[in-house]
Amino acid sequence: MTGIPERSLRPHVKARREAELMQAISQESRTKKWMVPVAAAAAVAVVATGGVVVAQRTSLLSGDKQIAGPLEMSAKPSPVPDRVVAPVKVPGGDATGLWPAAFNGHGVAWARDIPVLQKYRDVLAEYLDPAGEHLEKTVSNMQGGDAGRGRTIGTKLGWTVEGEDGLGMVQLAVGPGWEGVGLLCDDPGWSCEDLNHPGAKVARVATHDGARTYAVERSDGTVVAITLDSLFGNNSTIPVSGVDLGEKEVMAAAADPRLVVPELDLPPEVDAKELGRTALKALVPPGIPAKWYDGMPTRFNHEGYVVLTDVKKDMANGSSSGEPGLVDVRLEETLNPIQMDKACRRADYKRCVIRTVEGDEVFIGLGKKRRWMGKPADPVNLVVFQGPVYTVSVYGDGAIPVDRAVDFVLDQRWQPQG
Amino acid sequence: MVTENDSGLAERLRRGDHEAMAELFGRYADPVYNFCFRRVASWNLAEDVMSQAFLEVWRVRERAVAYDGSLMPWLYTVTENVCRNATRGARRQNALAGRLQLVRLEDVEDHAEGVARRLDEERRMSELLVAVDRLGRKDRQILMLIAWDGLSYLQVAQALDIPVGTVRSRLSRARKRVAALIGEGEK
Numbered sequence: 001m002t003g004i005p006e007r008s009l010r011p012h013v014k015a016r017r018e019a020e021l022m023q024a025i026s027q028e029s030r031t032k033k034w035m036v037p038v039a040a041a042a043a044v045a046v047v048a049t050g051g052v053v054v055a056q057r058t059s060l061l062s063g064d065k066q067i068a069g070p071l072e073m074s075a076k077p078s079p080v081p082d083r084v085v086a087p088v089k090v091p092g093g094d095a096t097g098l099w100p101a102a103f104n105g106h107g108v109a110w111a112r113d114i115p116v117l118q119k120y121r122d123v124l125a126e127y128l129d130p131a132g133e134h135l136e137k138t139v140s141n142m143q144g145g146d147a148g149r150g151r152t153i154g155t156k157l158g159w160t161v162e163g164e165d166g167l168g169m170v171q172l173a174v175g176p177g178w179e180g181v182g183l184l185c186d187d188p189g190w191s192c193e194d195l196n197h198p199g200a201k202v203a204r205v206a207t208h209d210g211a212r213t214y215a216v217e218r219s220d221g222t223v224v225a226i227t228l229d230s231l232f233g234n235n236s237t238i239p240v241s242g243v244d245l246g247e248k249e250v251m252a253a254a255a256d257p258r259l260v261v262p263e264l265d266l267p268p269e270v271d272a273k274e275l276g277r278t279a280l281k282a283l284v285p286p287g288i289p290a291k292w293y294d295g296m297p298t299r300f301n302h303e304g305y306v307v308l309t310d311v312k313k314d315m316a317n318g319s320s321s322g323e324p325g326l327v328d329v330r331l332e333e334t335l336n337p338i339q340m341d342k343a344c345r346r347a348d349y350k351r352c353v354i355r356t357v358e359g360d361e362v363f364i365g366l367g368k369k370r371r372w373m374g375k376p377a378d379p380v381n382l383v384v385f386q387g388p389v390y391t392v393s394v395y396g397d398g399a400i401p402v403d404r405a406v407d408f409v410l411d412q413r414w415q416p417q418g
Numbered sequence: 419m420v421t422e423n424d425s426g427l428a429e430r431l432r433r434g435d436h437e438a439m440a441e442l443f444g445r446y447a448d449p450v451y452n453f454c455f456r457r458v459a460s461w462n463l464a465e466d467v468m469s470q471a472f473l474e475v476w477r478v479r480e481r482a483v484a485y486d487g488s489l490m491p492w493l494y495t496v497t498e499n500v501c502r503n504a505t506r507g508a509r510r511q512n513a514l515a516g517r518l519q520l521v522r523l524e525d526v527e528d529h530a531e532g533v534a535r536r537l538d539e540e541r542r543m544s545e546l547l548v549a550v551d552r553l554g555r556k557d558r559q560i561l562m563l564i565a566w567d568g569l570s571y572l573q574v575a576q577a578l579d580i581p582v583g584t585v586r587s588r589l590s591r592a593r594k595r596v597a598a599l600i601g602e603g604e605k
Contacts, residue, residue, distance in 0.1 A: 005455070005542070005543065007451070007452065008448045008451075009447055009468075013465065017468070017469050018440065018444070018447070021472050021473065022440060023444060024473055024476075025437065101432075141431075142429075142430075143426060149479075152426075153425075178422070256557070262526075322480070330480075
């Protein structure tokens with residue numbers, strides 16, 4: 001196949017399109033438009049008997065109408081009545097940053113690495129800011145990735161000076177080699193020089209774009225790069241004075257053996273195909289043409305999704321141009337289980353209940369009405385079990401019978417042991 | 419400074435990082451724009467669809483995944499759905515849209531030769547699409563992703579969760595079939 005035309009967007013068109021996109025996603029964040037589940041119809045029968053309890057065996061949307069057809073799984077009866085949870089205003093921002101992704105959409109990688117990055121920050125402070133006057137106290141962002149030899153992780157920390165309005169930056173990257181830490185010594189805009197530093201296999205300093213990066217390769221191969229910049233370009237337009245710390249302190253910090261990327265202690269894997277097949281069979285009512293989105297890795301560890309889509313809506317690969325899919329099934333490592341009584345976001349849910357099945361608690365959130373791209377959209381509800389290994393969630397529209405969703409999230413196959 | 423590969427970018431996207439979205443757009447706007455053109459055979463429509471595709475990418479950001487170190491395969495998978503929906507509506511309005519495109523601001527700025535070139539490209543692309551439309555869906559998908567969009571065998575295999583051997587055999591079959599179809603068309 002030759003001769004297929006290629007073009008680049010014109011710069012002004014690209015800039016305009018980017019501005020439109022960023023405006024759209026900013027608005028979405030402010031209104032939570034993309035996260036707000038839709039109005040669940042009256043799905044829950046409330047019976048007051050010495051407190052508010054909820055009748056079990058209900059469909060998430062269709063009241064107590066059960067879906068016909070053979071069940072692969074059936075809801076386990078529980079002597080414990082459902083507990084109604086009042087919708088609450090959940091604080092945004094960092095307060096929910098460590099919540100499981102099932103509840104707030106954040107990835108678990110962040111939850112896993114933030115304590116590590118906080119320790120890194122404290123190590124840096126010992127060398128660069130022993131009096132605790134300048135370096136940002138709490139880690140609030142993470143950079144990194146896998147450059148082929150293993151994970152590189154890092155963070156950017158603000159640097160302030162009393163009496164000045166500006167914001168400087170100390171950036172840290174720790175990885176198993178030079179590939180991921182960001183030294184671009186071949187770049188014409190960079191100037192690199194090798195130094196001698198006691199105990200370091202390689203020590204290097206680079207100047208670039210008004211910033212200075214100190215990097216050390218230790219004997220175990222770990223490379224640590226610390227960049228000092230008088231302007232934290234992402235967050236300020238005003239530089240500060242005093243970030244130009246001495247080479248000795250910065251190199252000593254970079255050489256500290258406590259700066260090392262921890263091994264990933266991943267949970268046992270789950271077979272994604274089995275998860276998908278089971279979800280399809282258990283969650284999609286007979287008569288609804290759905291298929292399993294198969295574009296995901298075969299085995300899940302750490303986190304993953306299976307998306308079942310309604311083929312009538314032609315969402316064959318797990319996404320449409322706006323409408324929600326039929327159901328998302330998410331598996332994520334249980335790292336920071338939360339108190340589910342506090343997870344019923346008023347903005348998202350009309351009503352929530354905690355169901356107890358054989359001692360295990362399952363969160364059931366019944367979504368509010370919403371509009372999607374100017375049109376009424378299907379309600380989206382949430383069922384979550386924070387298991388000992390994985391947190392399993394079903395996020396889908398009202399066609400999903402709640403009993404099956406509860407059984408599905410409680411299935412022991414999603415909690416593999418060693 | 420940490421130079422981030424696509425795995426890191428995917429991770430940040432999944433966390434809902436707006437800055438990551440801007441970076442993604444900066445990196446992939448042009449490839450996605452061209453990807454869309456290869457599905458819709460109209461530069462103007464491709465531009466609109468590209469915008470919709472990035473919005474969709476944001477909507478499904480929690481599923482962002484880098485295959486073989488690149489977000490491109492996942493990005494293309496999402497974009498393909500948007501293109502499909504877009505072409506469905508576009509087919510109904512093709513004749514009108516073709517005329518409207520000529521009076522859009524960007525085209526007015528083009529000199530006549532530029533406009534003619536765009537239209538010629540769109541005509542050629544339409545002809546190619548007609549040819550590949552006669553392939554089976556799976557073969558067509560493989561052909562486009564590899565021969566047109568430049569993904570590697572491995573990336574396509576991972577993105578579609580099929581063996582690399584299957585990718586190769588489908589591609590070979592698709593190429594032969596398209597060559598035959600184009601040959602038929604030229605007779």
